Each structure stands twice: as structure tokens, then as C-alpha cells.
Amino acid sequence: xxxxxxxxxxxxxxxxxxxxxxxxxxxxxxxxxxxxxxxxxxxxxxxxxxxxxxxxxxxxxxxxxxxxxxxxxxxxxxxxxxxxxxxxxxxxxxxxxxxxxxxxxxxxxxxxxxxxxxxxxxxxxxxxxxxxxxxxxxxxxxxxxxxxxxxxxxxxxxxxxxxxxxxxxxxxxxxxxxxxxxxxxxxxxxxxxxxxxxxxxxxxxxxxxxxxxxxxxxxxxxxxxxxxxxxxxxxxxxxxxxxxxxxxxxxxxxxxxxxxxxxxxxxxxxxxxxxxxxxxxxxxxxxxxxxxxxxxxxxxxxxxxxxxxxxxxxxxxxxxxxxxxxxxxxxxxxxxxxxxxxxxxxxxxxxxxxxxxxxxxxxxxxxxxxxxxxxxxxxxxxxxxxxxxxxxxxxxxxxxxxxxxxxxxxxxxxxxxxxxxxxxxxxxxxxxxxxxxxxxxxxxxxxxxxxxxxx
Amino acid sequence: xxxxxxxxxxxxxxxxxxxxxxxxxxxxxxxxxxxxxxxxxxxxxxxxxxxxxxxxxxxxxxxxxxxxxxxxxxxxxxxxxxxxxxxxxxxxxxxxxxxxxxxxxxxxxxxxxxxxxxxxxxxxxxxxxxxxxxxxxxxxxxxxxxxxxxxxxxxxxxxxxxxxxxxxxxxxxxxxxxxxxxxxxxxxxxxxxxxxxxxxxxxxxxxxxxxxxxxxxxxxxxxxxx
Numbered sequence: 001x002x003x004x005x006x007x008x009x010x011x012x013x014x015x016x017x018x019x020x021x022x023x024x025x026x027x028x029x030x031x032x033x034x035x036x037x038x039x040x041x042x043x044x045x046x047x048x049x050x051x052x053x054x055x056x057x058x059x060x061x062x063x064x065x066x067x068x069x070x071x072x073x074x075x076x077x078x079x080x081x082x083x084x085x086x087x088x089x090x091x092x093x094x095x096x097x098x099x100x101x102x103x104x105x106x107x108x109x110x111x112x113x114x115x116x117x118x119x120x121x122x123x124x125x126x127x128x129x130x131x132x133x134x135x136x137x138x139x140x141x142x143x144x145x146x147x148x149x150x151x152x153x154x155x156x157x158x159x160x161x162x163x164x165x166x167x168x169x170x171x172x173x174x175x176x177x178x179x180x181x182x183x184x185x186x187x188x189x190x191x192x193x194x195x196x197x198x199x200x201x202x203x204x205x206x207x208x209x210x211x212x213x214x215x216x217x218x219x220x221x222x223x224x225x226x227x228x229x230x231x232x233x234x235x236x237x238x239x240x241x242x243x244x245x246x247x248x249x250x251x252x253x254x255x256x257x258x259x260x261x262x263x264x265x266x267x268x269x270x271x272x273x274x275x276x277x278x279x280x281x282x283x284x285x286x287x288x289x290x291x292x293x294x295x296x297x298x299x300x301x302x303x304x305x306x307x308x309x310x311x312x313x314x315x316x317x318x319x320x321x322x323x324x325x326x327x328x329x330x331x332x333x334x335x336x337x338x339x340x341x342x343x344x345x346x347x348x349x350x351x352x353x354x355x356x357x358x359x360x361x362x363x364x365x366x367x368x369x370x371x372x373x374x375x376x377x378x379x380x381x382x383x384x385x386x387x388x389x390x391x392x393x394x395x396x397x398x399x400x401x402x403x404x405x406x407x408x409x410x411x412x413x414x415x416x417x418x419x420x421x422x423x424x425x426x427x428x429x430x431x432x433x434x435x436x437x438x439x440x441x442x443x444x445x446x447x448x449x450x451x452x453x454x455x
Numbered sequence: 456x457x458x459x460x461x462x463x464x465x466x467x468x469x470x471x472x473x474x475x476x477x478x479x480x481x482x483x484x485x486x487x488x489x490x491x492x493x494x495x496x497x498x499x500x501x502x503x504x505x506x507x508x509x510x511x512x513x514x515x516x517x518x519x520x521x522x523x524x525x526x527x528x529x530x531x532x533x534x535x536x537x538x539x540x541x542x543x544x545x546x547x548x549x550x551x552x553x554x555x556x557x558x559x560x561x562x563x564x565x566x567x568x569x570x571x572x573x574x575x576x577x578x579x580x581x582x583x584x585x586x587x588x589x590x591x592x593x594x595x596x597x598x599x600x601x602x603x604x605x606x607x608x609x610x611x612x613x614x615x616x617x618x619x620x621x622x623x624x625x626x627x628x629x630x631x632x633x634x635x636x637x638x639x640x641x642x643x644x645x646x647x648x649x650x651x652x653x654x655x656x657x658x659x660x661x662x663x664x665x666x667x668x669x670x671x672x673x674x675x676x677x678x679x680x681x
Contacts, residue, residue, distance in 0.1 A: 282560055307610060307611065309648075313638050313639070313648075316640055317638075320640060321562060321565055327641075327643070330645070331645030332645065332646035332648055333645075333646065333647050335651075336651075339610045339612065340610070370645075
């Protein structure tokens with residue numbers, strides 16, 4: 001396929017150049033030829049006119065015997081020259097019976113000019129009409145020299161064009177081949193770059209021409225892909241690790257339980273643990289699935305009109321099941337003049353995940369202190385502000401919070417995967433909002449999550 | 456009181472069995488249909504009080520089942536089970552006539568709570584589809600509210616709040632009760648949600664009219680009465 005494409009471009013370019021050249025040369029040749037013909041004709045007419053003037057002045061010297069004068073002149077210096085003198089005021093009939101001229105020479109048309117010229121067949125005619133005597137003098141001759149010159153010129157031009165086009169075709173064929181060679185090389189090189197060899201790069205010989213810039217751009221793209229690919233691999237490694245932790249716990253827990261029979265209390269305890277781990281696993285998978293969904297662009301559900309306050313309530317209901325006692329500490333405040341101000345344009349499930357993660361963090365790391373939750377309107381943004389008075393985050397760790405799987409040092413003994421806040425940030429970005437976190441160690445954390453209102 | 460009959464339509468036998476066991480332990484009578492077609496036949500025979508259906512099933516999916524049930528002019532509540540990350544499906548399911556949805560995997564207490572709530576609501580609605588108080592008319596079916604024959608546009612939450620109050624018209628309801636019943640949240644002394652929404656509701660259906668129906672008893676709660 002590639003070979004065919006290469007050949008086509010190699011043929012197409014010389015063909016295009018040759019055709020263009022052929023067209024230009026033909027046009028030029030035509031104009032040169034036409035100009036030369038005109039020039040030649042003009043030159044011959046000058047000679048005819050000269051001859052007419054000569055004959056006319058001789059007739060004027062001997063007006064009594066004009067035919068004798070003409071006889072004396074005939075066989076003169078022009079090729080195949082014939083001279084005719086007539087006194088018929090209206091028409092001339094040539095002695096050699098050339099009928100074509102007899103139509104031509106209607107003397108009335110000569111009233112305005114002294115000399116007239118005509119070209120019939122191979123022969124040129126010069127005509128001089130005397131208004132006073134009503135006599136007409138005609139000199140005709142064949143421009144043999146001029147005609148053969150024009151014939152030679154025609155062949156010369158045609159040969160020149162053909163030769164020129166041929167040379168140009170050959171030259172452009174070599175030239176295009178040489179031009180395209182680096183592209184072919186780059187294609188071969190690029191074909192070798194795959195998922196396993198993303199570190200390979202194209203050679204850049206000259207970074208000023210288009211090909212060099214193409215190679216540079218291509219290399220920059222490879223750089224980005226490689227980076228993205230590495231972070232994906234890292235993400236999968238982290239995700240697998242996070243999934244394996246609860247799975248291992250479940251397997252070991254059940255293995256231990258099955259080793260010997262146990263009291264109902266012990267079974268209850270074990271099952272409780274297994275359920276907790278299964279829930280962790282479920283949370284993680286749910287977050288990862290949501291992550292994938294958030295990264296997918298243009299879904300119809302992204303255009304849904306969603307009431308942020310209802311989504312917040314729904315998130316609180318879910319957390320109420322997860323943390324039955326912690327729920328007592330939540331202080332919820334809605335602040336808007338009208339319920340319609342809480343409307344945002346987004347997927348409700350995705351928004352709920354964002355709210356859920358923010359609230360879940362506040363409860364989890366809130367050290368069983370109260371949690372203030374405010375949903376309010378700030379500069380056309382539906383803003384969720386969640387403040388806890390718990391463990392807080394170190395300033396140097398704040399910048400890493402949105403990296404997937406990042407866990408703060410002091411939180412590492414609490415359950416969590418580190419995926420939650422990176423998901424929240426992706427969600428904020430997806431819907432044109434933002435997230436901002438302020439924290440003071442041992443004093444607590446404030447999260448502000450904003451999405452634009454629908455209006 | 457007779458046990459409520461619940462029809463479970465689910466193509467995954469292990470999940471169907473688990474839901475069935477959970478509901479039986481919760482005191483309900485359950486029937487299992489492995490697909491929508493059998494679900495339809497069973498529905499016609501046993502006339503359940505509630506249908507729990509999976510969304511994606513072979514042959515006849517949850518949406519079609521919903522549509523079939525609604526075409527029977529039946530207002531029997533339907534809970535749709537869905538996998539995560541299929542909000543479009545949820546929306547379509549609700550459009551097809553489902554009353555509520557539950558995302559898989561779910562916790563048993565959550566399932567039971569939803570079933571209880573939805574059955575209780577259905578019971579209340581079943582008796583009268585239209586509630587009235589003076590010139591206030593609330594249609595539980597079409598979710599429309601009229602005051603003095605003007606159509607009043609309410610949000611979903613505002614409607615649920617008014618529905619709750621009109622079902623308990625003439626009775627004083629405190630913030631805790633309202634929060635629990637309308638929002639499903641309990642024990643949140645610090646929230647202003649109820650007051651905020653009472654205010655939204657009052658602005659729409661009470662303020663523009665001469666006769667006031669929604670009253671605040673300071674320190675006690677709210678009452679809807681003539």
C-alpha cells in the first residue's frame with residue numbers, strides 16, 4: 001500500500017510539472033510563431049510597396065505607354081513577380097485569370113488608401129489605385145523565402161518544445177525522487193515505532209525545512225504519547241495494586257476462617273471484615289469506572305439538567321449508610337434565593353461521585369469533629385464548600401493531592417485508594433468548574449468545588 | 456396485614472436469588488422471573504405490589520417491561536437495577552416509567568429502605584390520585600400542582616415536599632420528620648434545608664395568593680392547613 005502511494009506521488013509530481021511546462025511552452029511557441037509570421041508578411045509587403053512605388057513612378061514618366069513600361073519591368077526582382085495595370089474604374093481582371101482577385105479588387109474600396117495588400121493562396125498582392133486617372137496597378141509575388149523560413153521556425157519550435165518537456169520530465173523525476181527520499185526513510189523508521197519501542201525517534205537532518213519540522217513535530221508527538229503511555233502503565237500498576245490489597249485480605253480472611261470451625265461471633269466478625277474489604281474494592285472499581293467515563297468526551301448525559309442540591313442530598317443519603325454515626329456531625333446549609341439557581345448542566349451520577357468523594361474525605365479525615373457543608377452561589381458558580389476540623393494536610397503535600405493514587409502520609413493508615421480527589425478534579429475540569437483546597441495541619445481542611453450554573 | 460408481593464426480574468440467577476432472600480428476610484413475598492417475557496406473564500398472574508427489574512436483559516429489557524406495565528394503566532411502582540456508569544440508561548428507564556433506580560452493587564439495607572419507602576408512598580397515593588386543600592390541587596400522577604387554577608411549576612424536591620405536607624394536611628410536622636421523609640436524611644440538627652425549601656415553596660404557591668395555606672409554628676415546625 002505504502003509502495004503504491006509512494007510511486008503515485010513520484011509519478012504525479014513529474015507528470016504535473018511536464019504537463020504545465022508543455023502548456024506554457026506551447027503557448028509561448030504559438031505566440032512566437034504568430035509574431036514571426038506577422039513580421040515576415042510585413043517585411044514582404046514593404047518590398048511589394050517599394051516595387052509598386054517604383055512601377056508607379058515609371059508609369060508616371062511615360063503615361064502614354066503604360067503597358068510597355070510594365071512589360072519592361074516584368075521578371076523583376078521579386079520571386080514569381082507579376083505586374084498588372086488596368087484602367088477600368090470599377091474592376092480589375094487579372095491577365096492570368098486569377099478569379100479570386102477579381103472579386104477582391106473593387107476599386108471603390110481604394111478611395112481611402114494609397115496602397116492596399118491582400119494575401120490569396122500563396123501569393124501576396126500589392127495594389128495601388130490612382131484616383132485622378134482611375135487606373136489600378138497590381139504587383140503580386142510569392143514570398144518563397146519567408147514561407148520556408150516560417151516552416152523551419154515551426155519545426156524548430158515543435159522540436160524545441162518536445163525536447164524541453166522530455167528533459168524537464170527526466171530532471172523532475174530525479175529531483176522528486178531525491179526530495180521524497182527522506183519521507184520514505186521517515187515512513188520506514190516510523191513503522192518500526194510501536195507500543196514496545198516508544199522511545200525511538202526520527203532523525204532530524206535540517207530543522208529549517210518542512211520535512212525537518214515535520215520530523216520535529218512527530219518527535220514531540222511521540223514524546224507526549226510516550227509520557228501518556230507511561231502514566232497509563234503506572235495507573236494500571238497502581239490500580240491493580242490497590243485492587244489486590246482488599247482481594248488478598250478477603251482470600252486470607254476466608255482461608256483462615258475455613259481452617260477450623262468457629263463460634264457464630266467469630267464468623268460474624270470475619271464476615272464483617274470481608275464485607276468491608278469487598279466494599280473497598282467496590283468503591284475503587286466504581287471510581288475507576290467513573291474515571292473512564294469522565295475521560296470519555298461528548299456523552300448525551302453530560303447535557304442533562306441536574307439539581308445540585310438534590311445530588312448533594314443523594315450523596316449524603318449514601319454516606320449516611322456508610323457512616324451511620326458520623327452523619328450527626330454534618331451541618332448542611334443551602335444558600336440560594338431560588339431552587340432553580342442550583343441547576344447545573346452535567347451527568348448527575350458523575351456530579352454525585354464528586355460530591356460524595358469530597359464529603360467522604362471530610363468525614364473520614366475529619367477526626368469525628370463537625371463538618372460544615374455549604375451549597376451556595378458564587379459568581380455564577382454553584383459552589384460546594386466543605387470544611388472539616390480534622391487532621392489537615394501538610395503544605396508540601398497539597399500540590400500532590402490531585403495525582404491519582406497519592407496518599408497523604410498521616411492518612412495512610414486510614415482506608416482509601418488515593419483516587420478520589422483526582423477524579424473530583426477531572427470532573428471539575430470536564431464541566432468547566434474548579435476545585436480549590438486549603439488546609440492547615442491539625443486544624444482541618446476546606447474544599448471549594450465549583451461548577452457553572454446552567455443560566 | 457398481608458405480605459406485599461414483589462416481582463424480581465433479573466437474568467443473573469445468583470443476584471436474583473440474593474435479592475429474593477434479602478426481601479424475604481425483610482418480610483416480603485417474592486417471585487423471580489429470569490427475563491422480561493416471563494416477567495410480563497408473572498406480572499399478569501400475581502399482580503405484585505412492586506416490581507424490581509434489571510435494566511439489561513436478553514429478549515426483553517427493563518425499559519420494555521416498564522413500558523408494558525405502564526401501558527396496562529398500572530401505577531405499580533417499579534425499581535430499576537442498573538450497573539454503574541450508565542446514567543443515560545437510568546434516564547431512559549425513568550422515562551419509560553420506572554419510579555426509582557438502584558445502582559449495582561448495592562447494600563441490602565439500602566435495598567430494603569428503598570422498597571419500604573416506595574411501598575409506603577404507593578399506598579398513600581393509591582387511595583387518591585388527586586389531593587386538594589381549598590384552591591390548592593396536587594395531582595400525584597401527573598406531578599402537577601394548581602393554585603386557584605394556575606399551574607405552578609415546582610422542582611422535583613419542591614413537589615415531594617408539598618406532596619408530603621398535603622398528605623399530612625392539618626398536622627404539624629417538625630423539621631426532623633420532614634428531613635427524614637422528604638430527603639431521606641436523619642438526625643441533622645444543623646441543616647437549614649427544610650426552612651430553605653419551605654421558603655421556596657411558599658414563594659411559589661402561597662405568597663402570590665390572598666389565602667395563606669403554609670404556616671410556620673416557630674420552634675415546632677410547619678403545617679399545611681386552610
